[in-house]
Every structure is written in C-alpha cells, then in structure tokens.
Amino acid sequence: MGIQGLLPFLKNILTPSHIRNYRGCTVAIDAYCWLHKGAFACAEKLAAGEKTDMYVYYCMKYINMLLSYDIKPILVLDGCHLPSKKNVEKKRRERRELNRKKAAQLLRDGKRKEARDALVQCIDITPQMALELMNACRDKGVDCITAPYEADAQLAYLSQTGIAQVIITEDSDLILFGCHTIMFKMDTSGAGMLIQNKDLNKAMKLQDAHYTFDKFRYMCMLSGCDYHANLPGIGLSKACKAMKLTRQIDVRLILKKIPMLLNIRNLTVSAEYIEGFIRADNTFLYQLVFDPLSRKLTPLNPYPPGVKAEDMHYAGPPMSPDHAFQLALGNMDIQGNRIANFDPAPRSQSWINDTEKTPYLLSIWDPNYKPRGQVPEGEEPTRPSTKGKEVLLQAMGISKPKANEQRRKSEPPLKPIKKGWFR
C-alpha cells in the first residue's frame, strides 16, 4: 500500500507533534486505518462471524480523544472501487480465503497460536463494520462522509478546500494527493508525526526554483504506486536522482530519458509504461470526489482545458449526483442498496447563536456551514483560550449554548482558499 519506503525517505521533514496543537480546528480521518487496527482486538470473533462491536469502541477512543481537545472530527470512508483496482481486490479476497482455510486446518490440528496468526491475515473490513462506526459517530454528532471512490482523494479535497486543517492517516499516498498537513502514526493520546506539503522540497534536497509538486509526485510514482508498477530496480533514491537531474516538465520526455539520466543501459521504457504512468498520474490528480457544500461530484483538481470526464473513467466513472449524495451520507452501499435513512436537514438548529463567528463548527451538511480555511503559513495554530470547547459541543448538539467569546478578532486573517494551489 502507498509508496514503499516513503515515510523513511521523508524523515528529515517528519516532525513529532501532538493533535492538541490543533485545538479548534477540523481534522479529517482516514477511517480504514482505525477500523483495521481495531479489528485485531476481535479477530477471532470477526472470523467466526460472531457479533462484536469491539472495533467500534476502539475507534471511538480516538474520536473522544479528539473531542476532548475541542477538535471537530470528520470521518472519511471508502466508497466504490476504481475500475483499475478490480484485480487487486480480487487477489486480496483470494488471499483472505486462503488464510481462512489455513487457520481452520491449524485449529483442527490444535495449533492455536499459528491458527491465530493465519486468522488475523484473513480479517477484512466490511462496509457493514464501517456503517456501525458511522452510526456511533453520528450519535455523538460527529460528521461522516463516504467518498464516491477512494477515501484518499476525498481527504485531499477536504484538505485543499480548507474544510480540514489536518488529515489523520497511515497511508503515504495522501502526500501525493496533495494534502497540506498530515499526521501519521497518531496514538490514542494524540501524539504523532507531522508532514507538511510545503516541506517536500527539503526532503528532495531541491532548491525552491527547481522544485515543483509535480516532480515530487513523479518521483514517488517512478518508485511504484498502487496504480502503476515501477521500472525494475528503480526505488525512491534513484527516482529522486532522476528528477533532480532533469529540467524537463513534459512527463513523456522525462520518462524516455530515465535510462540516460540514471546511466542504466539495459532499461527500456515502453510506450505502454508511459501511457500507464500518465493514467496513474491522472488518477492522483483528477479522481472524483464529493463536495459536501455544493453536494456535487467534482474532480479533485479542475480538469485542464480540453479534458472531459469521459476521458477519465479510470479515475472514477461518473455517477448521478443523487447516487453520490446518498453514498456520501452512508445511506447507500457500493452495490446501490439502501442501508440507512440518515437525513442531515434537521441539523440546522437556530439555537446555535454563534454561527456567524464559528460556522466551521457546524455539520458539513448544514446550509450555514463554512470552511475554516487554511492555517496561516502552514504552522501549527496556537489558540489563545480553551473557550472553543463550549462552542464546538454546542454545534454538535451536545451541550447548551453559552456566552460568546471574541477570540477570533485577535487572530491573523486566514488565507483564501485556492484550488490547484500546488501547480
């Protein structure tokens, strides 16, 4: 998953941090990471098909921790599979089935320890489990959104539009999708490692004048990604070297020059490799996401002139706006069956009397919701007071409204929201 070895490669810009530094902010969460870890707590029961909600409690431990720091969490879940990943999913299913049979045999042989090892290899996170978590979150007034396709692209959209100031995940792909600020390896206390998009040039050891985010993404993709394999023998170090040696910006020309740049004689870059590379790049750039404000599907970044949605079916085939909306709300599964009846409309409560000052604390489905915007200079924001807590809880419908406060006036103005900022 993700880019092999990317986090160790970025160790120079990985900084220890704590989520309490984002008091009053919105944090979007890659729900799969928590569900996967939580599933280990009840692997036997899940494999046996027994009813358990241990994994929900595991995830809610994180949610409650975030709420205790006056942070607004948004849980992001995966939606439909991309067409290009059908084969990968099939292989994973087969691998799980194989381990399931292995575990059963080991159990019959009385080898309990080995049986468990095989068993944990076959646990899968079902949409049903994701729904249980969504229900638990919404009981607490925590926003959830299911991506039309991959949660990765949806999380990047929330980061780029200023809806979320931090993304919590374990998946290094989020860096390629263009998130501003990402926290990796966050534990239940809120401690983790932070990566900021603005520091990536330092990791590549490139001067500002020669660095572009495109170069960083090409480097990662050259070393191999989920959408496209690498050239044999090319990892991050060699890919970085190649990207530093060229001033070319045309991807096709860069790829053709790779054997020359790296001085590798018997390396051929086929036309198929180049076309596959560009499809993968477009999947990072233009994957379909759901915009909760307009309630419409949109590509993560605006299409360049002349490109239409039909040219990008591999980055997520178009679907009807209502289908995407019901999927986003968690009312419909990826097969198109109705599984819930969550209606966000009644959420807009007029008794929340501070929405002019903190509209970003409302539900993202509330008509009065407004993104908070980017944190100035990408630094960790330090809040002057802890008064935000009451406001956040009010907005979530947990506690009664209290007196307003005027802390916003002392803060620097937020940067305007800019789409496609890294180009």
Place this chain on the structure above:
DNA sequence: CCCTAGTGATACTG
C-alpha cells in the same frame, strides 16, 4: 559503495 526487493516477526483486547 549504494540501492532494491525479499524475508520473517508482528499487530489487538472501552
């Protein structure tokens, strides 16, 4: 010498 790619051990328990 650096770098890639494979191996084995390992995960969780309001």
Place this chain on the structure above:
DNA sequence: TCTCGTCACTAGGG
C-alpha cells in the same frame, strides 16, 4: 456477497 499492513533487517545486484 461484503475495503488497503508495516517495520527492521539483509542478501544480492549494479
């Protein structure tokens, strides 16, 4: 029928 692993270590290739 139903959603993604990762890390440390190292052999072996260029």
